Amino acid sequence: MRPLTEEETKTMFEKLSKYIGENIKLLVDRPDGTYCFRLHNDRVYYMSEKILKLATNISRDKLISVGTCFGKFTKTKKFRLHITALDFLAPYAKFKVWVKPGAEQSFLYGNHVLKSGLGRITENTMQYQGVVVYSMADVPLGFGVAAKTTQECRRVDPMSIVVFHQADVGEFIRSEDTLT
Amino acid sequence: MGRKLDPTNKVKRGPGKKARKQQGAETELAKFLTDETGPKRLSSRGRKRAAKRIQKSAEVTEKQPKKGFTDENSKWLKPAKRKRKVDEPENEDDSNEHWEEEDEEEEEEQELLQKKKDQGKKSGKLAEKEVEEEDEEEEEDDDDEEMLLPIERAAKKDKKLKEALDLESDEDDDEEEDDEEEQKSDAEMDEDDTIQTNTDEGERFRLPGAEESEMEGVTPLDLKSIHQRIKDNIDVLCNFSTKREPGKDRTEYISLLKKDLCTYYSYNSFLMEKFMDLFPLSELVDFLEANEIHRPVTIRTNTLKTRRRDLAQALINRGVNLDPLGKWSKVGLVIYDSSVPIGATPEYLAGQYMLQGASSFLPVMALSPQEGELVLDMSSAPGGKTTYIAQLMRNTGVIVANDANADRLKSVVGNIHRLGVTNTVVSNYDGRQFPKVMGGFDRVLLDAPCSGTGVIAKDPAVKTSKDEADIRRSAHLQKELILAAIDSVNAESSTGGYLVYCTCSITVEENECVVDYALKKRNVKLVPTGLDFGTEGFTRFRERKFHPSLKLSRRFYPHSHNMDGFFVAKLKKFSNVIPTAAAGKGNRKNKNRKSTEREQYSATPSQSYDF
Numbered sequence: 001m002r003p004l005t006e007e008e009t010k011t012m013f014e015k016l017s018k019y020i021g022e023n024i025k026l027l028v029d030r031p032d033g034t035y036c037f038r039l040h041n042d043r044v045y046y047m048s049e050k051i052l053k054l055a056t057n058i059s060r061d062k063l064i065s066v067g068t069c070f071g072k073f074t075k076t077k078k079f080r081l082h083i084t085a086l087d088f089l090a091p092y093a094k095f096k097v098w099v100k101p102g103a104e105q106s107f108l109y110g111n112h113v114l115k116s117g118l119g120r121i122t123e124n125t126m127q128y129q130g131v132v133v134y135s136m137a138d139v140p141l142g143f144g145v146a147a148k149t150t151q152e153c154r155r156v157d158p159m160s161i162v163v164f165h166q167a168d169v170g171e172f173i174r175s176e177d178t179l180t
Numbered sequence: 181m182g183r184k185l186d187p188t189n190k191v192k193r194g195p196g197k198k199a200r201k202q203q204g205a206e207t208e209l210a211k212f213l214t215d216e217t218g219p220k221r222l223s224s225r226g227r228k229r230a231a232k233r234i235q236k237s238a239e240v241t242e243k244q245p246k247k248g249f250t251d252e253n254s255k256w257l258k259p260a261k262r263k264r265k266v267d268e269p270e271n272e273d274d275s276n277e278h279w280e281e282e283d284e285e286e287e288e289e290q291e292l293l294q295k296k297k298d299q300g301k302k303s304g305k306l307a308e309k310e311v312e313e314e315d316e317e318e319e320e321d322d323d324d325e326e327m328l329l330p331i332e333r334a335a336k337k338d339k340k341l342k343e344a345l346d347l348e349s350d351e352d353d354d355e356e357e358d359d360e361e362e363q364k365s366d367a368e369m370d371e372d373d374t375i376q377t378n379t380d381e382g383e384r385f386r387l388p389g390a391e392e393s394e395m396e397g398v399t400p401l402d403l404k405s406i407h408q409r410i411k412d413n414i415d416v417l418c419n420f421s422t423k424r425e426p427g428k429d430r431t432e433y434i435s436l437l438k439k440d441l442c443t444y445y446s447y448n449s450f451l452m453e454k455f456m457d458l459f460p461l462s463e464l465v466d467f468l469e470a471n472e473i474h475r476p477v478t479i480r481t482n483t484l485k486t487r488r489r490d491l492a493q494a495l496i497n498r499g500v501n502l503d504p505l506g507k508w509s510k511v512g513l514v515i516y517d518s519s520v521p522i523g524a525t526p527e528y529l530a531g532q533y534m535l536q537g538a539s540s541f542l543p544v545m546a547l548s549p550q551e552g553e554l555v556l557d558m559s560s561a562p563g564g565k566t567t568y569i570a571q572l573m574r575n576t577g578v579i580v581a582n583d584a585n586a587d588r589l590k591s592v593v594g595n596i597h598r599l600g601v602t603n604t605v606v607s608n609y610d611g612r613q614f615p616k617v618m619g620g621f622d623r624v625l626l627d628a629p630c631s632g633t634g635v636i637a638k639d640p641a642v643k644t645s646k647d648e649a650d651i652r653r654s655a656h657l658q659k660e661l662i663l664a665a666i667d668s669v670n671a672e673s674s675t676g677g678y679l680v681y682c683t684c685s686i687t688v689e690e691n692e693c694v695v696d697y698a699l700k701k702r703n704v705k706l707v708p709t710g711l712d713f714g715t716e717g718f719t720r721f722r723e724r725k726f727h728p729s730l731k732l733s734r735r736f737y738p739h740s741h742n743m744d745g746f747f748v749a750k751l752k753k754f755s756n757v758i759p760t761a762a763a764g765k766g767n768r769k770n771k772n773r774k775s776t777e778r779e780q781y782s783a784t785p786s787q788s789y790d791f
Contacts, residue, residue, distance in 0.1 A: 051603060054578050054605060058607045058618070059617075062617075063608075064586075065604075066605050169530055179593055179597060180589070180594075
């Protein structure tokens with residue numbers, strides 16, 4: 001386990017800010033203690049400093065996971081955000097998309113969101129803006145990238161894609177193995 | 181042809197066009213619809229034939245002999261019936277006539293009579309017997325009821341026939357029963373026993389002899405009769421003095437019962453032996469039956485993300501039939517049936533609940549971790565208990581979730597992330613090495629790997645695959661693990677110092693023996709688990725005796741508590757000192773040493789220990 005380098009930190013924060021903007025500060029300085037990011041086996045883990053101290057006792061090859069995994073760095077050093085980060089992104093999300101009950105299942109299977117499944121969308125969403133997807137009961141389902149601006153979404157025909165799927169909670173069952 | 185031709189009505193004949201022309205509906209239809217209501221008009225020859233027929237039938241009727249008297253008295257005077265006597269040889273022949281029901285044939289019979297007289301007696305024994313009986317009866321009847329119509333007489337004959345046959349068959353049955361009594365299987369006789377009409381006088385449950393046992397080995401016995409035999413065997417064993425067969429030992433009954441149970445429920449005899457030692461006979465069948473069916477599906481609400489009330493509402497809206505688990509749990513729900521797969525609802529994916537067996541709630545409830553503590557879960561896969569600990573601690577403190585199997589750790593990680601647990605470190609050590617890695621935990625939970633005899637309902641392969649060596653191996657591993665777990669606990673912890681040891685097995689070797697071993701080897705004592713239901717653990721079992729505090733541990737069975745078989749014991753460590761091997765021999769020495777150590781190493785906290 002090692003701390004992130006400057007470059008890695010920059011790449012990751014850039015990705016995060018797409019979804020939560022400047023609220024990244026809130027992730028680090030929390031009222032119940034300081035939290036930090038650490039890298040282990042190409043994965044980024046988010047944990048409080050108390051856990052960090054204890055986790056150093058465990059040898060590298062025996063350590064499987066610490067705190068919450070946010071995502072991983074690919075071989076070409078790009079950062080990929082995992083669904084496991086949803087709990088931290090959802091409260092600070094700047095742009096949200098609500099999905100109708102009928103299209104919920106489809107999104108949970110990994111499909112993109114079509115105009116026909118779109119319930120609500122926050123105003124002034126830019127194109128290719130990172131969004132968090134909710135169900136109509138305000139349960140976070142995953143996140144994605146907006147394919148159209150809010151204005152365009154109103155005009156476009158029902159079969160076109162409005163949100164590109166990036167991660168959804170169905171992955172906990174579908175790809176359990178790749179979480180670690 | 182000539183006279184019938186009508187010149188006024190010319191009908192076209194021949195192959196020409198005019199012949200084929202239709203002549204109007206009435207004439208055409210007349211060809212098809214013939215009037216059949218009127219009598220058929222016969223030709224001359226037909227009339228002659230009919231006359232001949234009538235003549236013939238008249239002749240036949242004339243031939244029939246006149247019954248009765250031919251003078252004027254025929255209207256009221258009927259001829260008397262012939263009377264027969266028993267002793268005369270002619271009676272046979274006469275009696276043969278009894279069988280013939282029609283009086284009209286009596287004349288023919290007279291001819292037969294003469295023939296038979298010449299032949300002599302020829303009827304079989306039975307016939308004689310019946311006939312004699314019938315003769316006597318008939319004589320009386322004849323005297324009384326001469327005026328019977330022929331059909332009534334025939335009916336009477338039938339009746340007598342039947343009675344005679346019944347008498348015969350009764351005699352035959354009696355003979356058969358005597359012969360077959362020894363060959364009959366016990367099951368049939370047992371049915372008399374269980375029908376409580378003649379429990380003492382009726383036929384008793386008998387053990388099959390050597391020959392029959394051999395036969396059973398060759399021919400497949402049907403399960404129904406085995407089941408019946410099991411029930412009756414148990415019945416006899418329960419009231420042994422009254423229902424036993426004289427000369428037969430109790431062990432014979434028991435060995436037969438064991439063999440039958442193994443066949444019926446498909447267990448190997450080692451396991452069956454163990455169960456017969458553990459349970460009284462009345463509970464044994466209940467236990468075995470409970471192992472055949474699954475326990476109900478239960479879920480645990482994740483209080484980090486939702487409340488039980490809200491979750492229940494959301495699931496009911498999806499079409500799930502559920503109920504709270506019981507008074508003892510505030511987070512459990514039992515699922516009766518569901519139209520959607522319970523492991524794939526959006527609520528499950530959002531981490532609002534976890535599929536977990538009811539018995540797995542118990543060790544965490546016994547552990548009762550407090551907020552801000554340092555907790556170790558030594559065998560955490562698939563992560564149900566770890567996440568329950570985390571939700572009880574409200575994501576504070578630190579949990580170390582360890583498991584020796586790297587593949588199963590993936591499910592631990594998955595569940596931790598899904599349920600929103602943030603205070604956990606997941607590691608892949610062999611539990612026995614743990615004290616060297618890290619120590620000083622406030623609480624430790626050890627759900628030791630076991631033989632799985634309590635969860636046979638989930639995994640029927642256990643029935644046949646476990647034997648003496650498996651149990652011994654498990655017990656050895658568990659003893660090592662429990663010592664390592666004890667060494668990881670910090671006895672001086674301000675809030676804790678507890679270890680909960682649990683298994684999903686019901687054998688004494690893996691449960692009470694292991695805890696007793698720990699009591700002897702380390703400075704720990706048993707404390708109440710905090711679970712108010714469940715059977716108490718054994719303080720002695722067959723030839724072994726355990727520490728009396730073992731009754732604070734709890735056992736759970738599928739047939740009495742409707743959850744998987746489980747064993748939970750809560751231990752408190754009162755000193756961090758590890759006693760040396762020499763001092764660890766014998767209970768008495770241990771007790772003395774414990775008290776001296778308390779005096780010497782007074783590094784104990786200010787809590788008072790109740791002994």
